[in-house]
Amino acid sequence: QVQLVQSGAEVKKPGASVKVSCKGSGNTFMSYDINWVRQATGQGLEWMGWMNPNSGNTGHAQKFQGRLTMTRDTSIRTAYMELSSLRPEDTAVYYCASGIGWVDPWGQGTLVTVSS
Amino acid sequence: DIQMTQSPSSLSASVGDRVTITCRASQGINYYLAWYQQKPGQVPKVLIYAASTLQSGVPSRFSGSGSGTDFTLTISRLQPEDFATYYCQKYDSAPLTFGGGTKVEMK
Numbered sequence: 272q273v274q275l276v277q278s279g280a281e282v283k284k285p286g287a288s289v290k291v292s293c294k295g296s297g298n299t300f301m302s303y304d305i306n307w308v309r310q311a312t313g314q315g316l317e318w319m320g321w322m323n324p325n326s327g328n329t330g331h332a333q334k335f336q337g338r339l340t341m342t343r344d345t346s347i348r349t350a351y352m353e354l355s356s357l358r359p360e361d362t363a364v365y366y367c368a369s370g371i372g373w374v375d376p377w378g379q380g381t382l383v384t385v386s387s
Numbered sequence: 388d389i390q391m392t393q394s395p396s397s398l399s400a401s402v403g404d405r406v407t408i409t410c411r412a413s414q415g416i417n418y419y420l421a422w423y424q425q426k427p428g429q430v431p432k433v434l435i436y437a438a439s440t441l442q443s444g445v446p447s448r449f450s451g452s453g454s455g456t457d458f459t460l461t462i463s464r465l466q467p468e469d470f471a472t473y474y475c476q477k478y479d480s481a482p483l484t485f486g487g488g489t490k491v492e493m494k
Binding site: 306308315316317318321330331332333366368372373374375377378379380 | 419423425436442474481482483487
């Protein structure tokens with residue numbers, strides 16, 4: 272089964288961008304979509320978008336239109352999520368998770384803090 | 388977009404209790420529903436997918452039912468390790484929306 276390891280915590284200023292990586296291991300990394308989900312402290316789960324590692328095709332929630340970019344480097348089995356024009360309300364733990372539909376497993380999460 | 392509404396948002400229960408959590412979709416999603424458990428400081432874990440299929444390794448005290456718009460997660464006899472927050476998620480089509488969560492607390 273694939274295991275997902277994410278990059279470390281980030282602190283960004285409002286208006287900046289952040290790029291989080293999600294490295295997969297195991298033979299099934301390319302077989303399933305990579306989804307991105309975020310969770311603000313004490314809040315629920317918010318699905319952001321998906322990417323097919325093979326084709327690079329993506330889809331995202333409307334609220335992230337124009338701000339969310341998902342890419343991958345198949346040579347190193349790594350997916351990336353970049354969120355631009357950051358605002359304080361984007362402060363959250365960002366997870367990658369593998370699956371087509373329901374998702375499992377998940378990465379360990381990356382805390383992104385947006386503060387001036 | 389289809390909205391997912393969970394109820395209750397929190398509940399208090401005792402070890403051994405039967406617990407039922409409801410998830411309602413604003414439009415029909417067939418059986419494309421999953422349930423997740425999340426403990427404080429931990430990553431969410433899938434319990435059930437396709438509305439009623441138990442993920443490998445998940446105890447049989449967890450069960451799911453429903454189709455269309457109304458779904459239920461049941462814990463037949465609550466165990467100490469089951470105190471957590473539970474989320475439903477639709478996956479019939481994007482966006483793959485989560486419900487707001489149900490926190491199961493100790494009475």
